[in-house]
Amino acid sequence: MVLLESGFSSPRNDAFPAGLRVLVVDDDPTWLKILEKMLKKCSYEVTTCGLARDALNLLRERKDGYDIVISDVNMPDMDGFKLLEHVGLEMDLPVIMMSVDGETSRVMKGVQHGACDYLLKPIRMKELRNIWQHVFRRKIHEVRDIESLEGIESIQMTRSGCDLFDDGHFLGGDDTTSGRKRKDADNKHEDRDLSDPSSTKKARVIWTVDLHQKFVKAVNQIGFDKVGPKKILDLMNIPWLTRENVASHLQKYRLYLSRLQKESDIKNSFIGMKHSDPPNNSTASFGLHKPMNTMPDDVPNGTYSFPVNNSLAQSVDHKGQGDRNGIASVPMAEPKGALSKDIPESHKTKSSQMSFDHSLGSAASGVSFASFSSTTPARYSWTEVPEIQSIEYEPMQPENGFNQLPLPEPSMIEKEVNRSRTEVKPLFDEYRSNLVEHSSPADLVDLFPVQSKNQTLKNQVFDPISATKSSIKTKDISQNCLADSEFAQRNLNAAGIGVTLASLPEDLQIFWLQGDGYPMNIALQNFDFPEYNDPALIDETPFYLYDTPRLDHEHLFDPTEYYAIDQGLFA
Amino acid sequence: MRRQLQTMRKSLFDQGYLDEQFVQLEELQDDANPNFVEEVVTLYYRDSGRIILNIEQALERKPFDFNKLDAYMHQFKGSSSSIGAKKVKAESTLFREYCRSRNGEGCMRTFQQLKKEYATLRRKLEAYFQLARQAGPVETACRPK
Numbered sequence: 001m002v003l004l005e006s007g008f009s010s011p012r013n014d015a016f017p018a019g020l021r022v023l024v025v026d027d028d029p030t031w032l033k034i035l036e037k038m039l040k041k042c043s044y045e046v047t048t049c050g051l052a053r054d055a056l057n058l059l060r061e062r063k064d065g066y067d068i069v070i071s072d073v074n075m076p077d078m079d080g081f082k083l084l085e086h087v088g089l090e091m092d093l094p095v096i097m098m099s100v101d102g103e104t105s106r107v108m109k110g111v112q113h114g115a116c117d118y119l120l121k122p123i124r125m126k127e128l129r130n131i132w133q134h135v136f137r138r139k140i141h142e143v144r145d146i147e148s149l150e151g152i153e154s155i156q157m158t159r160s161g162c163d164l165f166d167d168g169h170f171l172g173g174d175d176t177t178s179g180r181k182r183k184d185a186d187n188k189h190e191d192r193d194l195s196d197p198s199s200t201k202k203a204r205v206i207w208t209v210d211l212h213q214k215f216v217k218a219v220n221q222i223g224f225d226k227v228g229p230k231k232i233l234d235l236m237n238i239p240w241l242t243r244e245n246v247a248s249h250l251q252k253y254r255l256y257l258s259r260l261q262k263e264s265d266i267k268n269s270f271i272g273m274k275h276s277d278p279p280n281n282s283t284a285s286f287g288l289h290k291p292m293n294t295m296p297d298d299v300p301n302g303t304y305s306f307p308v309n310n311s312l313a314q315s316v317d318h319k320g321q322g323d324r325n326g327i328a329s330v331p332m333a334e335p336k337g338a339l340s341k342d343i344p345e346s347h348k349t350k351s352s353q354m355s356f357d358h359s360l361g362s363a364a365s366g367v368s369f370a371s372f373s374s375t376t377p378a379r380y381s382w383t384e385v386p387e388i389q390s391i392e393y394e395p396m397q398p399e400n401g402f403n404q405l406p407l408p409e410p411s412m413i414e415k416e417v418n419r420s421r422t423e424v425k426p427l428f429d430e431y432r433s434n435l436v437e438h439s440s441p442a443d444l445v446d447l448f449p450v451q452s453k454n455q456t457l458k459n460q461v462f463d464p465i466s467a468t469k470s471s472i473k474t475k476d477i478s479q480n481c482l483a484d485s486e487f488a489q490r491n492l493n494a495a496g497i498g499v500t501l502a503s504l505p506e507d508l509q510i511f512w513l514q515g516d517g518y519p520m521n522i523a524l525q526n527f528d529f530p531e532y533n534d535p536a537l538i539d540e541t542p543f544y545l546y547d548t549p550r551l552d553h554e555h556l557f558d559p560t561e562y563y564a565i566d567q568g569l570f571a
Numbered sequence: 572m573r574r575q576l577q578t579m580r581k582s583l584f585d586q587g588y589l590d591e592q593f594v595q596l597e598e599l600q601d602d603a604n605p606n607f608v609e610e611v612v613t614l615y616y617r618d619s620g621r622i623i624l625n626i627e628q629a630l631e632r633k634p635f636d637f638n639k640l641d642a643y644m645h646q647f648k649g650s651s652s653s654i655g656a657k658k659v660k661a662e663s664t665l666f667r668e669y670c671r672s673r674n675g676e677g678c679m680r681t682f683q684q685l686k687k688e689y690a691t692l693r694r695k696l697e698a699y700f701q702l703a704r705q706a707g708p709v710e711t712a713c714r715p716k
Contacts (some may be wrong), residue, residue: 018712028652028653030611030614030619031651033610034595034599036597037599041599041601072649074649080619099649101645121653122592125595125598
């Protein structure tokens with residue numbers, strides 16, 4: 001292979017990139033055959049797929065079975081961009097888009113959705129030869145991030161006091177007094193800045209075991225889904241620590257948890273959670289509301305959609321039977337697509353969750369709240385997850401009997417969504433294209449009156465969405481939400497993002513840039529979590545979310561459970 | 572016979588029926604897939620024939636659903652690009668333009684032209700492959716196994 005001959009040596013193994021496992025998705029059988037042959041000639045290991053659905057199934061069946069995905073943009077069963085988002089979110093694999101259409105807008109859309117490359121048909125073999133670089137690049141970045149987190153984790157686990165690291169850099173009183181800049185050659189945190197490119201401007205913080213413990217404690221105290229850098233920071237009470245430090249660490253933490261979750265099975269904890277406590281409306285709504293506020297900071301990637309949640313939270317109190325509940329939540333998820341391909345999924349779920357809660361009325365809100373809160377904490381298996389879960393569940397109301405997905409209260413959200421829909425739409429589009437530019441945050445803010453403060457909005461946006469995602473067990477709901485409210489979602493997302501952008505421009509931006517889809521993964525994890533027992537559900541959801549064009553969701557839902565959604569979303 | 576084959580092949584390119592992509596296919600042909608090009612072309616005609624049918628049916632429904640027609644043609648164009656069907660591709664592009672400008676007349680006219688080119692190419696390629704088979708397997712690679 002040319003690459004090998006040229007002396008390229010991969011840190012992993014000499015044969016790389018030979019044997020790269022590629023999944024090709026294209027509804028055109030002719031191209032599928034050609035691409036397969038081309039890739040084989042590159043010494044890659046090829047799997048072909050004629051349907052996006054099949055591709056997703058394959059990917060889910062073998063989570064680590066593929067290194068990279070190449071997909072056509074136009075496919076009958078699913079939009080290539082949606083598949084792209086799914087893959088990025090769930091599997092965090094690099095995705096290359098293909099199309100005979102090379103219009104700038106399309107290419108841009110691809111990039112916004114997280115494609116690492118966009119190839120124009122007819123594709124030459126030489127273009128395929130170098131696709132390994134995307135895999136390699138991602139691995140490098142991932143390793144850095146994980147290592148820094150794992151460094152903390154391992155230290156924590158084997159925590160025997162100070163053996164693991166010098167007392168000198170241990171976080172104690174000493175650290176607080178000294179400057180922030182700390183070079184720690186002993187622990188792996190050095191790599192942190194690699195994963196925090198946007199925050200490298202700030203002094204690098206060494207997240208020692210102790211510091212990290214405080215961090216985790218704060219997170220747990222606040223409630224994972226409500227957590228936000230500011231809150232954590234306040235709780236941790238470490239003078240020299242900045243919100244940016246916490247924010248970026250939180251991002252990594254989420255990523256780490258999501259990876260942990262992939263490996264462990266924490267369904268049990270989730271299942272255990274019952275929504276037996278019927279929270280009163282106010283509580284429910286409050287619960288919902290709260291997390292939302294705190295979230296924005298935390299979830300750089302997908303959280304933008306949260307603003308929608310805000311509105312949802314508010315609507316919860318009203319107990320409206322809005323159809324658009326799901327929609328509200330959904331939009332949230334959307335924006336993230338632009339930012340980080342991974343996020344969209346998670347956010348959507350959350351949003352839908354949130355919305356559902358609202359639709360159910362006060363009771364519902366509780367449920368949804370609980371559902372997502374419970375799910376999120378679940379992820380932190382190693383950080384007192386159960387506790388969090390229980391906390392979160394309190395407000396939940398078992399009414400709907402949906403521990404996974406708060407029954408939608410579409411009306412409320414919908415109202416909000418509808419209201420902002422038209423406004424948001426253009427924003428969303430704009431947003432999408434200006435994702436990084438943070439377009440019109442002001443407008444977005446207007447759309448979500450609920451937010452009391454930017455910060456809260458942000459938090460709300462991010463967290464609930466991800467929470468919703470995870471808690472949404474019923475694929476239907478998420479589906480509906482997504483399908484139906486895609487628009488709304490987008491708008492909301494855009495709005496949410498706009499808001500967050502406005503409120504925390506630097507933080508958000510930092511997050512956004514760092515996004516890398518990690519948050520998405522986390523969010524996704526959340527999503528998976530509730531469904532742990534039932535991976536099928538999760539799998540299906542994303543499918544439906546994208547597949548069913550707003551009208552098909554019907555059969556996806558369990559009518560009894562999602563009647564609300566039905567009305568709301570698809571009205 | 573080989574020379575005849577080469578001449579035929581050259582004319583296909585010279586006359587604009589095929590483009591560079593066809594060469595790519597030829598380069599992919601090897602011992603593992605000695606009839607790769609022919610297989611791909613066969614696959615193309617089978618799959619694209621289906622799309623042509625769809626378009627035909629869509630053109631019988633008035634008023635025209637231009638979006639649908641455009642979508643079909645987009646599919647068809649992508650497919651045609653796979654074997655390097657140059658003229659066919661050009662007609663596809665034209666058809667899509669007419670779709671975008673909502674020109675039903677233009678669409679119909681272009682579609683007729685496209686079908687002609689499509690059929691012509693098929694004939695020529697069939698003759699080409701037939702000759703290639705007669706001339707001996709894998710004219711591009713005469714490596715002994």
